[in-house]
Amino acid sequence: MYRIYFRILLLALLTFSAMILASERTAIAAENVIRLAPLKAGRTRPLVAIIADNRGTETTDLIIPYGVIRSADVADVAIVSTHAGIVNLMPALKINPDTTMSEFDRDHPEGADIVIVPAMHDDSSREVIAWVRKQSSKRAMIVSICEGAWLAARAGVFDGKRATTHWYAFDKLRAAFAQTQWVHDQRYVVDGNVMSTTGVTASIPASLALVEAIAGPQQARSLAARMGVGDWNSMHDSAPFHMTTSRLWRFASNTLAFWNHETIRLPAQDGFDEIALALTADAWSRTYRSQAVIAETAKSIRSRHGLVLVPDLSSATDASVIAVPALPSARALDWTLSEIATRYGARTSDIVALQLEYPARH
Incomplete structure (x- = not known):
């Protein structure tokens, strides 16, 4: 008899725990819903600018958002470099940008709708920080990928907001920018008009989340299936990622x-x-x-x-x-x-x- 009672109690506890976990996941998902601002005048779809420092920009941080959003064909996407010429990616590959910051400003004085900030070799670049700040002032959504959070934080766009970053930089950013609430255990964090991700590969779910925000869940599901991605929710276990x-x-x-x-x-x-x-x-x-x-x-x-x-x-x-x-x-x-x-x-x-x-x- 006691065994039956014990099993019933254990089942009840497990059910209750599962309900709490499901509730927490629902709450996190609700927090991380992207709500894009209305398009700039004259546009029929968003203009996405992906910043690239010619001297060194993280390979996957830049190419994944480019490839995912271009694959979905739901926005106009431009790789915007600090200067003319080849962009050296790190740790591998070289690319030609679509335009430069000065050319983009000339052609689109109203600014981008979404600005993606990858990790860069120079995470204190005055040019990039100033450009991010300027685009934010023009109502662009700022999306930092991985340690692109350094540049976004230095531009002030995380002030008073929640954000995340690569595990290696997490404690350093938390110490340097105490006015930001740094969040563990989420692949990406959305707070108003800013979005940030954990390490490099979080660019995949974050990019799919952007596609969903622009074109709806069906478009995102279709693209995810073609890419071989099971889900793009924000859940993440940060605990295994540390140095030993x-x-x-x-x-x-x-x-x-x-x-x-x-x-x-x-x-x-x-x-x-x-x-x-x-x-x-x-x-x-x-x-x-x-x-x-x-x-x-x-x-x-x-x-x-x-x-x-x-x-x-x-x-x-x-x-x-x-x-x-x-x-x-x-x-x-x-x-x-x-x-x-x-x-x-x-x-x-x-x-x-x-x-x-x-x-x-x-």
Whole structure:
């Protein structure tokens, strides 16, 4: 009899816990709903500006939002660089921007509807900070990806609001910008006209959330299915993402064993999948044993949605050739992490996923 009572009590407790968790998730989802401002006069769809510092802008932070929103064909998207010329992405790839900040201001004095701020090599860039601040004053929604939060925070757009960032920068940003409520356990956080994400790969759900806000859930569901993405909600477990002694040792040992370093050549031709290529190149270039390059003879290569890629080399005879997998775009990362584990070991795959704040390997 007591066993029956115990089982009933246990079932009741589990049910109650599940109800609380569901309630919390519903509350978080409600908090993170994007509500876009009305379009600027004369526009029939949003204008999205993705900022790029020519000296160094994170590969996936920039290319994922570009590829996702362009794939959905729900907005006009422009990569806006600080200066004319090639944009060096980090840790891999080079691209040509669509326009510069000064040209964008000339052509669109009313400003963008959405401004996306990737992580950049110079997270104190006065040019970028001033431009973000100016676009915010023109009612643009500001979206920081990963450590792009440094630039957004320095522009003042997070003041008095909730925000998040990459796990590695979280405590530093919280200490530097105490007027912002920094939030764990959410892949992206929306507070009024600002949005921020955790690490690099959170750009995928955040970009799908933007598509949903612009064109509705059906459009987002259709695109997510094509990309191989199961959901794009904001739920996230931040706890596994931290540095450990074994991870530090893996970073150090891979770096110091220079005789094992290699170049990975990723073939690319016109019409390539920019999302899959970005995820693949980014991951291979974070092993601390390999660097991904695009070694083609063409001066430039155009992706299926218009991204102009600049090859690194005209030839790379000493490079290992690894093709970007012909999979739904987002699944390229799982495939690449598996290939990295096979080639360099599971611990190297783990530190790559750690840098990308990607939960699949944790």
